[in-house]
Amino acid sequence: MHFSRSEKRLRGLCCLRRSVLFATTIFTMFGDPKAASGIPGTGDDGQKCYRATHPEAVIRHCTQTISSARLPPKALAMAFYKRANAYNQKAQSDRAIRDYNEAIRLNPGYADAFANRGAAYARKRNYDRAIRDYDEAIRLNPRHADAFSNRGVVYARKKDYERAIEN
Numbered sequence: 001m002h003f004s005r006s007e008k009r010l011r012g013l014c015c016l017r018r019s020v021l022f023a024t025t026i027f028t029m030f031g032d033p034k035a036a037s038g039i040p041g042t043g044d045d046g047q048k049c050y051r052a053t054h055p056e057a058v059i060r061h062c063t064q065t066i067s068s069a070r071l072p073p074k075a076l077a078m079a080f081y082k083r084a085n086a087y088n089q090k091a092q093s094d095r096a097i098r099d100y101n102e103a104i105r106l107n108p109g110y111a112d113a114f115a116n117r118g119a120a121y122a123r124k125r126n127y128d129r130a131i132r133d134y135d136e137a138i139r140l141n142p143r144h145a146d147a148f149s150n151r152g153v154v155y156a157r158k159k160d161y162e163r164a165i166e167n
Contacts, residue, residue: 046071049079058086077106081113084120093120111140115147118154127154 048061062083065071071079084099100117103110118133134151137144152167 046075046079049082055086055089059083062086073106077103077110077113080106081110081116084113085116088116088120088123091123093123096120109140111137111144111147114140115144115150118147119150122150122154122157125157127158130154 046065049058049065052058052061062079065079066076066083080099080103084096084103087093087096087099097117097120100113100120103113104117107113114133115137118130118137121127121130121133131151131154134147134154137147138151141147148167152164155161155164155167
């Protein structure tokens with residue numbers, strides 16, 4: 001697809017605005033919870049949990065962050081979510097599902113947690129449960145492209161090709 005220079009500039013501004021909003025949210029959640037919630041901060045633990053990329057490091061740092069019990073619920077949900085993603089990367093679906101459950105309990109509107117828990121259920125071939133999670137992710141965020149796409153894949157695995165094509 002070809003975009004004019006002004007369209008590219010507008011797209012860039014939209015991406016920049018999303019990036020700033022995301023960074024502000026993460027800083028509020030992990031950078032200084034004291035300032036955001038009036039409770040003790042987690043210091044480096046929260047930052048390490050957020051910044052870690054290797055699954056082993058994510059699990060270690062996010063476990064420390066979770067164990068500190070000093071985060072507000074939405075930040076704690078993010079730590080569980082991040083650790084669940086690491087477990088998912090290591091194909092430890094049961095552990096991932098437990099952490100996604102906690103993330104959802106702490107933040108019931110967490111569409112990404114529903115979508116990724118759906119992926120963990122799909123990995124276990126529990127397709128009906130995966131579809132329910134994808135449905136909820138889409139209900140919470142009707143533009144959740146991954147949830148639509150993954151739901152389509154699961155329908156195809158169930159040999160329900162008509163529904164798969166709809167997604």
